[in-house]
Amino acid sequence: MREVYLVGAAQSDYGSFPDESYRSLFSTAFEGAVDSVDGDLDRERIDEAYIGTLGVGGRQLGLPGPAVTEHVGLDGASCTRVENACAASGVALRQAALAIRSGVADVALAGGVEVMTDMSGEQTRYWLGVSGETEWERMAGTTFAGVYAQMADAHMAEYGTTREQLSRVAVKNHANGAKNPHAHLGFECSLDQAMEGSTVADPLNLYDCCPTSDGASAVILTSREVAEELTDEPIRLSGTGQASGRVGLFQRPTITGIPATTEAAEQAYEEADVGPEDVDFAEVHDCFSIAELLAYEDLGFCEKGEAGPYVESGATEPDGERPVNLSGGLKSKGHPIGATGGGQAVEVFKQLRGEAGDRQVDGLERGLTHNVGGSGGAVVVGVYERGWA
């Protein structure tokens, strides 16, 4: 199987940008990714592009992929829009890797974009709801926060996870995001604040929920041959995995974990020939605080049921044994749905290359990204390492 390398990666700011469009945001991310390549990359060499977007707001529901790549001058190259709800650009990145492995492409672009903040709260709830199960969840009145609230409730009941443990996720990720100039909610919050937020869907409060954001991300992947031309600091995508699960929470064998995460992680670890103990840091899908705790367990960072004590121990703080969401995560950096998975890879790329500014953690050799679609209907996991294979 051909090796795959990341040679460039960038994101736009995440936030609320009334003067930007989905095209201009994507352009910012794409130009940043091209500029981040050590050597000179002729953009004409991009053979294949994959764009992840949910198409919130219905701007360009058909062909949104070609609509953003043509805007940056790539109108000749094959471009495919992929979508698995909030895992859209995580999936785009994996498809770009498969295109390189297949031999069809030597240089591939994986990007993502979403504009979400120019709608009413009611419209936003509709568009978030479409990532849940339609007939028996959304149309029965369950909000997306409500779905994760059920998981939180069950985890608290089964394993004794506490209100404070949930809030520690928010406090940690806000502290990280406060050091990220691209973050949507780039401010710190205290444990008291996080514990006393107004209720969104009991037991989840405002500080348990990520914001809805505008933003874009772009990652440039190449074969080993092309990577050798372009850089002396290669970041290898050493493993990827993807799995699906029942779209509706009520149809899963368990709601205190996400089976598709476990399956996708097993594939990625096997391909990379590593285990969870070998992962130095991770960007995980913390759309809600409980989602980060479930990820610790499903990715194998701690034992089942132990995620609460694990976050409390400080293990996932920047100075802990395995920092998680150094970027601020979805919680603080923000969650422009289609851009999120690609944005996770941007942070891993920057940390592994020592380019993460104030939030840089030294000595990181291997990172992981974990991107969830819906409440677990699709999950994609990637493992990234410094250096040539």
Added chain:
Amino acid sequence: MREVYLVGAAQSDYGSFPDESYRSLFSTAFEGAVDSVDGDLDRERIDEAYIGTLGVGGRQLGLPGPAVTEHVGLDGASCTRVENACAASGVALRQAALAIRSGVADVALAGGVEVMTDMSGEQTRYWLGVSGETEWERMAGTTFAGVYAQMADAHMAEYGTTREQLSRVAVKNHANGAKNPHAHLGFECSLDQAMEGSTVADPLNLYDCCPTSDGASAVILTSREVAEELTDEPIRLSGTGQASGRVGLFQRPTITGIPATTEAAEQAYEEADVGPEDVDFAEVHDCFSIAELLAYEDLGFCEKGEAGPYVESGATEPDGERPVNLSGGLKSKGHPIGATGGGQAVEVFKQLRGEAGDRQVDGLERGLTHNVGGSGGAVVVGVYERGWA
């Protein structure tokens, strides 16, 4: 590069089915595809699935891929929704092929589904419009038929293409579709009828336009090793190509052809090591009569500007030198957006295996599929051959 084979393919009926859902239609196509495999295929062996859908009507806009594959019991396998407007399942098929070539999958499913007939005319126009360019076409009032009408008008002005030549496409495809039990509009029409249809967008009339349909398609692709286990009548996907073009017609270098078709076809021919003269028959994207004429030229079946005389010569009739749209095409078989590209492959599969019933043409060795997203924002072309490589 690993070889890719089609071992099973089926479609649901195309039409208006108020008692069906997008899940039940997909199930019909999927079960048909599994049943069409010569040997016994354990569905647990499907490693990767790609589902094309535009998501018309907004039923399950997020995660529609996993939502249909879980319905047929494939909830563990990786499933990715892909969308390039009307080329959605043509793109799904190419992605499934890349997954096999990459080595990640040995058995992959490419499917597509759409439900379109349970909406008002106004809603339908909205959903068709989203495949055109949003800001300067749809929001300026251009319908999707209006976009193709501009191409027809230009082709008539530049090359002398006539009203009768456009109508001959409709007459031929209806005659073919009348022999297809799955066709939505499975009736013949006379040349007079086709020429005198009520105007939709001048110069296009009702008989120049395909219907909006409900339907689904499914194709099972495998590596050579798996194909050898399952069949003695292999159909090889010997070449694929995909290209993008400007999404808006007004931004293209020409409107009397679709540049992305030319580019995608060149890639597919090169990969298959053939030229257009080697193609025995084709399923092309005749969403409007003019689109079939443009395809003849852009695929190299005739010289530029000669498509009108070419159809008039009978060359693309079932007894002509190169039959086109033996299934009835989008015009008569129907056009359930997300299902269409996969459905084209179903017809090629059946014709190459001699299983096309009343519309079978004998002696076919090599077929081509041509699937267009929007008015040419994305195009995917496939070349299929009988036998082992």
